[in-house]
Amino acid sequence: MTNMNLINWFRFASPQSFYPLAGKLVPLFWTLALLFGAAGLWVSFFVAPTDAQQGEGYRIIFVHVPASWMSMIIYLAMAFWAGLGLALNTRLSSMMAQALAPTGALMAALSLWTGAFWGKPMWGAWWVWDARLTSELILFFLYVGFIALQSAIDDPRRADKAGAILALIGVVNVPIIYFSVKWWNTLHQGSTINLTRAPSMAHTMLWGMLLMALAFWMYSIAVSLMRLRAIMLERERHTEWVKHALE
């Protein structure tokens, strides 16, 4: 019985059987992304109150915080899949890593960009070389480096290996980003939402942020699956199943 379950589970580890499943999941995640996004934007702009210190400008956190979270989470997922591909030589996991990278880079860029927009009026500076900002910039460069390295090598198997090593080395940066505000004196404030204590934020603000975070999750999954489908077709273009899938 256990053996049966195992086989069923691994069935989706092959591009051939995951391709149609991903195709069914994409519209689902797009729908959820739009629903959460609409609800999140509505709460962020019309329900959440003005902040006592920062006025209306604080509302940029509804994009900034989810984008920053996603940039870190996607990196962990990318490194996980890249590492799995390196260890087990599975085709699909390396493709997953490749599919996640551009979305992660987008999230890191969005986080840095919205952060600069927020920093100028609030702190008085677009950019400061503090530990949080610098480590997030390094994360962006890791994504770009991963994409560049993978595209620079023609043989996909070798490209996957090189990319996986870079992705795994870069993983040390993620806890540095997260804990930087605790470990060092930084201009960036500490985290508002913690696992250990209640969030220091009004409830409606928190709701807006969580809805936006869910929307960012769903969007990231939807676009990554779309990209994954394209990568599967491209890499397996000489196989029978792709010919059937495209008929």
Next chain:
Amino acid sequence: MKPRHKRIALIVGGLASITIAAVLVLKALDSNIALYITPSDVIAGKAPHDKAFRMGGLVKQGSIQREGMTTRFIITDTAKEIPVAYTGILPDLFRDGKGAIVQGRLGADGLFSASEVLAKHDENYMPPEAQHAIDQAQKK
């Protein structure tokens, strides 16, 4: 050992050594990663004498004095205090009792002349009514 197990062992070992390397590098760079030092550090003589540095802390309650474009205030870490003078436009969040980071040089007279002032904002977000309620409660 199967080749697969060997690769997993290599990855785990590699990750462990990278983590150790990162920890050692960060430990060594500790004081350089910090964006600013505190007034206590300055009084303990940790500030550079010949070049500009950043100092951070809270703007002491009621210490802000404006003379034209020049603002004088005191930066405190609640243990030690250092007076600061700055000429220019202050950021919106520069407030009495809130965090600030100043960049500049420490004069021989103990006055810090700042060339840049950054406001350090805290992690609390609340509507004005809630802030008002807290202020009222503190006055009592």
